[in-house]
Amino acid sequence: MPGALSHIRILDLSRVLAGPTCTQTLADLGAEVIKIERPGAGDDTRSWAPPYLKDAEGRDTSEAAYYLSCNRNKQSVTVDISKPEGQEIIRELAKDADVLLENFKVGDLARFNLDYEKLKVINPRLVYCSITGFGQTGPYAKRAGYDFLIQGMGGLMSITGERDELPGGGPQKVGVAVTDIMTGMYSTIAILAALSSREKTGEGQYIDMALLDVGVAMLGNMHLNHFTSGETPKRWGNAHPNIVPYEAFACADGHMILAAGNDSQYRKFCEVAKCTELAEDARFSRNDARVRHRDILVPLLAAIIKKRKRDDWILSLESAGVPCGPINTIDQVFDDPQVRHRGMKIDMPHVLAGRVPLVASPMRLSGTPVVYDSPPPTLGQDTEAVLKRLLHLDAAAIAALRAKAVI
Numbered sequence: 001m002p003g004a005l006s007h008i009r010i011l012d013l014s015r016v017l018a019g020p021t022c023t024q025t026l027a028d029l030g031a032e033v034i035k036i037e038r039p040g041a042g043d044d045t046r047s048w049a050p051p052y053l054k055d056a057e058g059r060d061t062s063e064a065a066y067y068l069s070c071n072r073n074k075q076s077v078t079v080d081i082s083k084p085e086g087q088e089i090i091r092e093l094a095k096d097a098d099v100l101l102e103n104f105k106v107g108d109l110a111r112f113n114l115d116y117e118k119l120k121v122i123n124p125r126l127v128y129c130s131i132t133g134f135g136q137t138g139p140y141a142k143r144a145g146y147d148f149l150i151q152g153m154g155g156l157m158s159i160t161g162e163r164d165e166l167p168g169g170g171p172q173k174v175g176v177a178v179t180d181i182m183t184g185m186y187s188t189i190a191i192l193a194a195l196s197s198r199e200k201t202g203e204g205q206y207i208d209m210a211l212l213d214v215g216v217a218m219l220g221n222m223h224l225n226h227f228t229s230g231e232t233p234k235r236w237g238n239a240h241p242n243i244v245p246y247e248a249f250a251c252a253d254g255h256m257i258l259a260a261g262n263d264s265q266y267r268k269f270c271e272v273a274k275c276t277e278l279a280e281d282a283r284f285s286r287n288d289a290r291v292r293h294r295d296i297l298v299p300l301l302a303a304i305i306k307k308r309k310r311d312d313w314i315l316s317l318e319s320a321g322v323p324c325g326p327i328n329t330i331d332q333v334f335d336d337p338q339v340r341h342r343g344m345k346i347d348m349p350h351v352l353a354g355r356v357p358l359v360a361s362p363m364r365l366s367g368t369p370v371v372y373d374s375p376p377p378t379l380g381q382d383t384e385a386v387l388k389r390l391l392h393l394d395a396a397a398i399a400a401l402r403a404k405a406v407i
């Protein structure tokens with residue numbers, strides 16, 4: 001069954017995480033993605049290892065796990081864009097592309113005549129998306145931007161981590177490059193919007209995506225908490241600034257998350273915990289009162305929860321309709337019956353390892369489901385096939401390009 005975007009061809013000049021996350025999402029939806037990589041080196045993340053994918057005998061292959069995480073359903077074509085012949089290959093491919101995505105430094109591709117202004121002349125329908133740390137304009141435009149920096153500069157680390165007055169207090173980054181991933185997601189939405197607009201206007205457009213913009217935008221209600229109160233949001237550790245109880249608690253044999261999102265759920269918790277007096281107390285009966293008196297209530301709840309085992313709590317609370325759950329390690333995540341039922345781990349054939357385990361797409365479309373056509377490609381594995389199919393180059397022309405180290 002054709003994917004929702006099977007009519008779209010994407011020229012992907014991005015590397016690392018934000019751009020590849022975007023193009024893998026579009027590829028999962030059926031788009032043809034041609035990943036352009038540096039000959040002999042490829043995407044930076046090919047060398048971000050160990051761990052590497054292992055073959056059937058347990059030996060390391062050349063494929064880094066980081067690279068494998070965001071490059072399935074793509075074709076790898078090696079082109080040296082610093083050489084005139086390489087630039088010409090990109091221009092020829094761009095003539096029939098619907099989208100070009102890149103994450104070079106501001107102005108870099110203009111040096112090779114591969115910027116939007118040049119390419120839209122040969123393909124007015126092209127949607128051209130640039131991803132940088134700080135955007136194409138502004139005092140920081142020329143700076144290199146990395147996820148860790150953006151988590152700090154965009155405010156995320158100021159609200160992530162334990163409270164200063166508690167043990168382990170201080171700013172903390174998130175455990176994954178979340179601003180990179182979110183930039184990939186926002187870029188996907190922007191590209192789809194531009195393609196939709198093109199259906200009406202016939203014209204492509206330029207998209208300027210910045211990690212810092214995304215890092216600021218993704219903090220959601222925290223900004224409005226600040227704007228409306230005049231106070232600067234602070235770190236709450238595992239607690240919630242606006243809901244109580246909504247945090248992790250120690251049980252007799254581990255930890256669980258209790259997320260009582262409304263007064264009814266809180267009362268049900270108190271019934272299960274046999275502390276209904278804490279639901280009737282005026283200081284705790286309503287959420288706004290619980291937020292104001294959290295320093296009194298939370299220690300009382302912690303002492304109660306500590307007396308019973310985690311699985312006992314979870315079984316009892318789930319039966320009563322109180323949101324709760326364990327804090328799983330990554331291996332436990334993929335043993336969870338719901339995660340297994342939803343098929344969030346997939347295996348695909350791989351030329352070097354036989355099989356490669358991957359995380360499935362979370363998108364579930366009934367009419368045009370996600371496709372898993374090909375595993376993350378080895379470096380340059382599709383170069384000759386793409387140049388023959390799309391540019392109609394013969395064996396002699398390809399051999400000449402290879403001899404000059406253009407491909």
